[in-house]
Amino acid sequence: MPSWAEHAIWWHVYPLGFTGAPATAAGAPVTHRLRHLESWLDYAAELGCTGLQLGPIFASESHGYDTVDHFRIDPRLGDDRDFDSLVARAGDRGLRVVLDGVFNHVGRSFQAGERWFRRGPGGYEVFEGHHGLVALDHAEPAVRAHVAGVLDHWLARGASGWRLDAAYAVPARFWREVLPGVRARHPEAWFGGEMIHGDYAAYVTESGLDSVTQYELWKAIWSSLNDRNLFELAWALDRHDRLLDTFVPLTFVGNHDVTRLATRLDDPRHLGHALAVLFTVAGLPSVYYGDERAFQGLKEERAGGDDAIRPAFPAEPGGLAASGAETYLLHRRLIGLRRRHPWLHRARTTAEHLTNTAVALRSRPAPGSGPAGEEVVTLLNLGDRPHRFPGLREVPPHAWEIVEEK
Structure with a gap:
């Protein structure tokens, strides 16, 4: 992994939705909507993020994941000059x-x-039953050459890395064949893959990717809070720590494919608990645009079922509702804490004093990756009564606190 990625905190944006682009590209003239994002760069930087993780921006038929030309910016977003x-x-x-x-x-x-x-x-194979998504043959040399050419082209234009969609459906050996040549030409490039299921560590090892998405931890965070079962979170964090022996996962509590956290949680008082976990355990964390303002949004399995979680943003930050300011400030506080302790990138976390509704998560630097003696302790109380954490402090009902020790 390039050294810059160790400090990465992404603001994740789905550009077609963010900019209010039409649902389909048919007949769409070139419209310079990508410039809309420039009005939000200061906002992302002030949030504490170090980069933009963009959804699809290349010419496509509709939602961006049905690409028709990897070398051309989607005309609904603009052109090369806008990029x-x-x-x-x-x-x-x-x-x-x-x-x-x-x-x-x-x-x-x-x-x-x-x-x-x-x-x-029955003819061409398709991706997960979607007729409009035709599966590429990754054993074909021309496909390998094409993908390497696309990666090279946009890295040369200034991109710093790639999030590789549906990596779980691509043979790991394909990336093992493609990436070495690209890395030789762009040694500072970063490559992460989308993994929903499967053996994360094995795929990273076999593919040569730098990282993959940590859906297992994502599910455990909101599920353990809803069920008041912090044993599930502790179990997932133990597995998370074992992944760190191989790679540092991409961590998140929301993205362009899932119901928003503020909608998913049964008790809105537990939103801060989820964010405290995200920013005090190891990983490459991302914030999905709007989550930092507690946006609501339900993903549905139907045509247009992603629209609610991929909304348009106003022309500039001043157009956002004031109601999300508290959650925004909470994000800034937690991101600031993480940047004060960059060793959290590879931190090892143990669950202590564990009950169904209370846990102390103690994060320490991995051996050789941070100052000895530092630690961050995250106290979560989901109960209806105050909870006394032995040797630490009492936490009010449905509250959380973070203790920084040196």
Whole structure:
């Protein structure tokens, strides 16, 4: 992993939704909506983030994951000049830009020879039953050359890395063949993959990726809070710590594919508990745009079911409702804590004084990765009564506190 990534905290944005782009690209003229993001760069920097993790920005048929041209900015978002401007202005604020690479499948109108696509008894194979998403054949040398060319092209234009969509559906050996040449030309580039299930550590080892998404921890955070079962969280954190022997996962409590945290939690008083866990355990954390303002949004399995979690943002931060200010300030506080303790990137966390509704999470630097003696202790109380943590302090009902020790 490049050294800069050890300090990465992403503001994750889905550009087509954020900028209010039309739902389909058919007949859409070039409209410079990507510039809309430039008005939010100071906001991301002031939040404490160090980079933008962008959703799809390349020419596609509709939602961006049905790519038709990996070398062209989606006309609904603009053109190369808009991309160059965004990267330059982000860089002026110390923000890196990571792009979303959709290389497991493409849109139906993607132009390539038949050998590029996997075929089954009924014709072209598709991704998870979606007729409009045609699966690429990753055993085909032309596909490997194409993907390497796309990665090279946008890294050369200023991107710092890639989030590789649906990596779990791509053979690990494909990345093992593609990435070494790209890394040789761009040694500071970072590559993370989307993994929803499977053996995370084995995939990282076999693929050569730097990281993959930690969906297991994401689920445990909100589920343990809703069920008042912090044993589930402790179990997930134990597994999380074991992953650190191989890689540092991408951690999150919200993204473009899931119901928003503020909607998912049964008790809104526990929102801070989830964020305290995210920012005091190891990982590469990201904040999905709007979550820092406690946006609501339910994902539904239907056409248009993602619209509620991929909303448009106003022209500038002043257009946001004041009701989200408290959650924004909480994010700033916790991100500030994390940046004061950069060793949290690889921290080892143990669950102590554990009950169904109370836990003390003690995070310490991994051996050789931080100052000896430092620790951060996160106290969570989900109960209806104050809880006394022995040797520490009493925490009010449905509250949380963080203790920093040196």
